[in-house]
Amino acid sequence: MRKMKEVYALFYVFHLLQQSSGDVHSYSVNFIGSQGLDLPDYMERITVDDVTVFYYDSSMKGEVPCPEWLNSTADRQHWEDINLLALSNRYRVASALPSVIKQFNQTGFSSKVSIFQVYSRCDLYPDGTRKAVFIHAFNGRDFLAYDIERKTITAAVPEAAINKQQREEDWVRLEFVVSFYRTTCYERLNMFLQNVPQLKMKKVPEVYLLERSRSGSTVLTCHVTGFYPREVQVEWIGPGLQSVDEEIGRVLPNGDGTYQTRRSVIRPEENPEKHSYSCVVYHSSVPTNITRTLGLEVHTWLWVGIPLTGTVLFIIIGTVILIKRFIKRKETGT
Known part of the structure; x- marks a missing residue:
């Protein structure tokens, strides 16, 4: 087998x-x-x-x-x-x-x-x-x-x-x-x-923004999960962003038949508070797009000297999302 x-x-x-x-x-x-x-x-x-x-x-x-x-x-x-x-x-x-x-x-x-x-x-x-x-x-x-x-x-x-x-x-x-x-x-x-x-079947993507420090730079990650069908487009919008090329276009399956992907960029370190940074997701399940802006919804992760592969990061993000869903269900009694 x-x-x-x-x-x-x-x-x-x-x-x-x-x-x-x-x-x-x-x-x-x-x-x-x-x-x-x-x-x-x-x-x-x-x-x-x-x-x-x-x-x-x-x-x-x-x-x-x-x-x-x-x-x-x-x-x-x-x-x-x-x-x-x-x-x-x-x-x-x-x-x-x-x-x-x-x-x-x-x-x-x-x-x-x-x-x-x-x-x-x-x-x-x-x-x-x-x-x-x-x-x-x-x-x-x-x-x-x-x-x-x-x-x-x-x-x-x-x-x-x-x-x-x-x-x-x-x-x-x-x-x-x-x-x-x-x-x-x-x-x-x-x-x-x-x-x-x-x-x-069409399932609307869930979009989460994360911010972490890496080698003196700030990396912004847009994690998109739970969507179907597989085709999706994820883009960051904002001045001076530098793409993390190895993550472009990588789509992985979830265990429930849906998919997940992420897109990361490096944010300029000079006066970041003066600018707006947003992740825009295009998917056939929504008529226009899904836009999330940094600062309105953000989770901060700090890893110092611990290199993580893309697969490990996916697992960590997925685990956090599942924990959040569990806590929400406990609070609502469902």
């Missing part, structure tokens, strides 16, 4: 890195065929944006049951097709893996553990623009890449040349792949966007 989580963690991170920000919606499919690991021979995961909508592996018996929130005939037909395609993908990957291993063996490759990975995604932008990605990898290295618009395949390494030729000669399969990522993929994306309960 630990190895399975590690493999899927790799794909989840890759998925997040590939996703665009803002209102772009994505339908992503990850296949993994492996040997030499204590894992199912084949695993498949489909996500819409950051929500898993379908999971199948070779240890499962029968089809994946259709969820209750897909109740129209057309939607259920799509679900049945997804199940059939998962079986097809399973056998195609099972066939491809020995072939790929053979090609690498001919160039001196030797390993008892092999992983053949396929990642595909179709993105739908707010202006209607569509973009599709379909790539293969072997043991963590690029192997093949499809260009959906040009109907071409590129071999990333010399060992992939034979597989590239075989796929180009199978023009029926190539036309199916192109058609899927030009049309079907977006039909399913829209279907899930309209039906998956989690994709309709």
Whole structure:
């Protein structure tokens, strides 16, 4: 189970890195065929944006049951097709893996553990623009890449040349792949966007401001938590602020399905009382923005000579917030 989580963690991170920000919606499919690991021979995961909508592996018996929130005939037909395609993908990957291993063996490759990975995604932008990605990898290295618009395949390494030729000669399969990522993929994306309960959920961010001293400077932190969906923009406004670059754009999951992030800046030390500093949060759950101004709500933290990683700071902030909620509930008797 630990190895399975590690493999899927790799794909989840890759998925997040590939996703665009803002209102772009994505339908992503990850296949993994492996040997030499204590894992199912084949695993498949489909996500819409950051929500898993379908999971199948070779240890499962029968089809994946259709969820209750897909109740129209057309939607259920799509679900049945997804199940059939998962079986097809399973056998195609099972066939491809020995072939790929053979090609690498001919160039001196030797390993008892092999992983053949396929990642595909179709993105739908707010202006209607569509973009599709379909790539293969072997043991963590690029192997093949499809260009959906040009109907071409590129071999990333010399060992992939034979597989590239075989796929180009199978023009029926190539036309199916192109058609899927030009049309079907977006039909399913829209279907899930309209039906998956989690994709309709919106939770308003909670915003907390913190002030701390570090190496003779004053660091202002805007901690934003409890929001969904994942996309969020956090900005500090005020004169002379210097960004803490390593924190920009880092969004982490909470344990309840929501997300958290933070944005820190270094405040000028000269006459700070003469200026106003505010954190502005933009999120789809609110019509405009959420603005918090330093001095109206601030928690002061002083750490002297104790370097803290971003993860530790997240834990501390989260703990303080939970304590505050608990105290408030005790006071109100709830």
